[in-house]
Amino acid sequence: MNLKFAFPLLAMVLLIVLPRPNSGSSSDYFQDEFKPIITSGLKSFNDETIRLNAVATDYANGKTSLAELRAQLTTTRKAYKNIETVLEYYFPKHCKAYINGAPLKHLDPYPVKEEFNSNTYYVVTPEQYSKDIPLDQLDTEHYRGEQRVIDPVGLQTLDELIFADEAPQSKKEIQGLTQKLVNSLPALISAVHQRNYFYDFEIIEAARLEVVRIFSMGVTGFDTPGSLNALPEAIAALQGIENITAPLTRKIPPQEQQQLRVLFANAKAYLKKNNNFNGFDRLTFLTEYINPMYKALGNVQRRLKLPSSAERWVKIPSWNAESTNLFSDDFLNPYYYSLLTKEKDSDSLRLLGKKLFYDTTLSKSGSMSCASCHKPELAFTDGQKTSLSGVEGKRVLRNSPTLINAVFSDRYFYDLRATDLEEQAEHVIANHLEFNTSFEEIEKKLNADPVHKKQFTALFKDNNISRYQLASALSSYIISLRSFNSPFDRYVQGKSKNISAQVRLGFNLFTGKAACATCHYAPTFSGLVPPLYQENESEVLGVFANVKNKTIDSDPGRMASKIPEDREEIYRSSFKTVTVRNAKLTAPYFHNGGYNTLEEVLDFYNNGGAAGVGFAYEVPNQTLAPDALGLTPKETGAIIAFIESLTDNPFK
Secondary structure, eight states: OOOOEEEEHHHHHHHHSSSOOTTTTTTGGGGGTTTHHHHHHHHHHHHHHHHHHHHHHHHHHTSSSSHHHHHHHHHHHHHHHHHHHHHHHHHHIIIIISSSSSSSSSEEESSSOOOOOOOTEEEEOOOOOHOOOGGOOOOOOHHHOOEEEEEEOOOOHHHHHHSSSGGGGGHHHHHHHHHHHHHHHHHHHHHHHHHHOOOOHHHHHHHHHHHIIIIITTTSSSSSSTTHHHHHHHHHHHHHHHHHHHHHHHOOOHHHHHHHHHHHHHHHHHHHHOOOTTTOOOOHHHIIHHEEEEEEHHHHHHHEEEEEEEEHHHHOOOOTOOSSSSSTEEEEEEEESSOOOOGOHHHHHHHHHHHHHHHHHGGGSSSSOGGTOGGGGTTTBBBBSSSSSSTTTOOOOOOOOOOOOTTOOSSSTTTBBBBSHHHHHHHHHHTTTTTTOOOOHHHHHHHOOOOHHHHHHHSSSOOOOOOOHHHHHHHHHHHOOOOOSSHHHHHTTTSSSOOOOOHHHHHHHHHHTTTTTGGGGGTTBBSSSSSTTTBBBEEOOBSSSSSOOBBOOOOOOOOGSGGGGGSSGTTEEEEOOOTTGGGGOSSSBBBTBBBHHHHHHHHHHHHHHHHHHTTTTSSEEEOOOOSSSOHHHHHHHHHHHHHTTTTOOOOO
């Protein structure tokens, strides 16, 4: 199999369209001081990776100990964390797929195909490709091959394997994985070498996002599933932030420089002193160090008058560079996730959308509205195992999810079959068990109704009600159903000074020992993946039909979503990771509504899911570790107390 890519042509295009820096002038946001720092950090990571491969080879041949191998992996991972700020910002797909992605089977983001007939393209083998291609200059249209699933690779996979009790039986596998890691780095090195522009506003933005990552994916243990070396790695990541931002922080007033140095020094000291993973107070770390660092780096951006990348490149961002707290209500931008723009939204449009949301005449039967399955008093769920259908005596396939903060998603429904709010509405409208109609039929109804006609005409200045207008109104209302004003939010925002010891313990368990936050990421506590929050995850858990009946639920989930890239076995029985916010109000739980209480849900996870109780064969590719969590009743109660502190329903 061979690869071709249009490098000569693409290189010329890049030279034409990319801004041309001149001697590091601040007027064009270019800083030539960054590249030596990046190059040095990447070299250190590459060197440690080569050493890791050498140690793994010696271990496979019986020439060194497991302890030495574990020590070298720890050193290698710290070297990665030291440069992670830049690599994750500029090359996220490559890093996720080959360097530091979750230890799960996944789709190859760069599948190659055998196609080379033109001298216009370089032709290389897949092996050469993994070593040589500058990642930011790939022309996907010229090399894209058939979709394929690849086995887990990278640092997280090695961490899980090398720190497992079974490591001595996996010597050859470990050696093979370290070699693959070595092979994945030349592409990064080539990309950095050929990249002649590192903008100051991008670097400060990358630093702030790394702060988010340290908390949401670092200290939670997501990155270190085997070793749980999350806290020492966080120190390395913080040092990496300091290193790469030094050319910028030198430009702010000395007093502010000192304040920033002290903040980082204290954060690292706190991590060093409090180095027990299960006992670590993540809530204190969040409120006293993470949020202040996030805010302080934002102040550097404002002090130097640096634009956000969204402003510079004129795009709608998923997160707001003006935000000052990971839990502030403006941290995420709802309009990134919708076709409706902020400029076209309005209070009038929202009110029209709300009216349509409760309008039963839109359904074919005239008996069903959106509110039939999404009741405000239940955080816009319906309290049913699976929702009642518009057809008498029938039910829809799945449980009704909350609509509060539902806008923060790149894909919708439990099987992720809709890619935006507007498409979500279309699925409900067309479903024979729900509205059982079409946009066209609803358009006719609305155009024939004088009251609706008047409202739409006044708002859109158009005498004909269209699908676009209907979808915009409904989207506006759903977008408005967002809130980060729960008791827990108010505490971490600094608006409230008190939080119970039980909630504190619950949060620390949720983000630590219980591993809940490795799937339910802060601040949405859903599967919306930090730090960019542009992609939703789904999980294969092996949920039972109900608590008492240990029969695996037969729903194929994401695999049957009709999205082409989801038609793989790894997505069988895979369902969207929904938020735990307002879970106090949204029972029963899971896609099938098979679990009635949070206690039952926690018991499922505490036992290691389906695999943990002997159902690994029945549900392949489970993403939940089968190991029991060892939570005590007191700890389970604390986690539930924390979840209930996220209750926030101002719309009832």
